[in-house]
Amino acid sequence: MWPFKKRGPATAGLMIDPTNGDPQVRALVAAVAARDSATIRAILDGAPDPDTHAYLMEAAAEVDGVQDWIGGWIAAEPHSTLPTLLRGCHGVFWAWEARGAARAEYTREEQFREFHRRLRIAENALDEVVDRDPGNVTAWTWLVTSARGRQVAPDEAAARFAEVVKRHPAHVVAHEQHLQYLCAKWFGSDEQMFAFARQATVAAPDGSLVPEVLVVAHIEKWLSLPRGEDGQYLRSAPVRADMLAAVHKSLFHPAFRPGLGWFPRANSFAMGLEKAGEFDAAARVFAMIGDQVTDWPWSYCGNVVKEFAAARERAYANRVG
Structure with missing residues (x-):
């Protein structure tokens, strides 16, 4: 155990756990992988505040394959915004997966085409959520994230961020994502x-x-x-x-x-x-x-x-x- 000195960096026992050992996040990730809509709803609807909801959504939206089955949940619950929200949030991650993490000059044209196709799917879903539920902080937060991918104008990016912070001023994920938009490597x-x-x-x-x-x-x-x-x-x-x-x-x-x-x-x-x-x-x-x-x-x-x-x-x- 740390801080005992060892030869070279001690990596034994270290591993990346996307759930960070949290049983609630682990249950949510398992539910998304199993397409268990009832458990997904119970966990996300139980979030006590917008920050917690965003942290949970980060974990849920990064699960592979959501795009393959989410349409069925949306069709089964047309009056609920939650499955559409999950489609939109997952779609943003799915889009960046197609683009990759490299800078623009090292990204292939076909990657960009697929990136923008997936982002359109994501934003259409997120736009639908905020049209139906203007106070949905998580939907606005993922629109803040997608702003740089969609190359929206600075005024539009700022307006999306403002929709979040007027409802939850210290929203962590929204601040992180708007900072990225303002980086010199993007549009700031x-x-x-x-x-x-x-x-x-x-x-x-x-x-x-x-x-x-x-x-x-x-x-x-x-x-x-x-x-x-x-x-x-x-x-x-x-x-x-x-x-x-x-x-x-x-x-x-x-x-x-x-x-x-x-x-x-x-x-x-x-x-x-x-x-x-x-x-x-x-x-x-x-x-x-x-x-x-x-x-x-x-x-x-x-x-x-x-x-x-x-x-x-x-x-x-x-x-x-």
């Missing part, structure tokens, strides 16, 4: 991305996960820089100060309560802090996480488990406190 700029991230962090309630977006903004900037400049950037005093301020308002604040969806956001804090050389804070986050490694953001660096283990080892080895 570094100035827009950081302005949004800093404003969101200041406005976030104490103990919220929203300040993670400031760490993600710095990771995105780091990814855009040439080798050598990237590490120097993350270790600069202003960036380190930003990351420490964000984690102290979030995971380290007395008001923070670990809940559904917190592990991927904590992994973002851990990666950013460790790469910035803030080893004490990073080690504290790693201790909170335990062995719950998540695919994102470590997939930015290569082998997820090895990168997580190596970063954790460096944080423990270099911490002072």
Whole structure:
């Protein structure tokens, strides 16, 4: 067990669990795979708040094959928006699966065609949900996500985000997805991305996960820089100060309560802090996480488990406190 020193990064026992060990998420994923609409409805309808509903939907929508059977559920329950919502949310993930994770210049034309075809299916479903239920925060959140894929204008992207936050101001997934739209690699700029991230962090309630977006903004900037400049950037005093301020308002604040969806956001804090050389804070986050490694953001660096283990080892080895 950590933090005992070993030769090389200790990866034994580490694995990516999309459910993060949560029995409710595990039951939901199993229900989607089994096409068990009654259990899917019971779990999603039981979500106590929009954030929890979004975290659950992230897990449900990423299950393979939803597009093959969801039409039957929609036909069986024409007065319900839930199956149409699942079609739309899954469709966004399904579209990105066709596109792949590479930058546009490395994506084939046929991938783009299939990407846009699937996104149209997704947005048609999501549009239907918000037409029938304008207050559906999860549908608006996935429209925030699809905004960059559909290449909507900045005003439209901002309007979609506004529909979410006027109903739930500190919605974590919506903040993460709108930040991506504002990245220079999509339709924004570094100035827009950081302005949004800093404003969101200041406005976030104490103990919220929203300040993670400031760490993600710095990771995105780091990814855009040439080798050598990237590490120097993350270790600069202003960036380190930003990351420490964000984690102290979030995971380290007395008001923070670990809940559904917190592990991927904590992994973002851990990666950013460790790469910035803030080893004490990073080690504290790693201790909170335990062995719950998540695919994102470590997939930015290569082998997820090895990168997580190596970063954790460096944080423990270099911490002072």
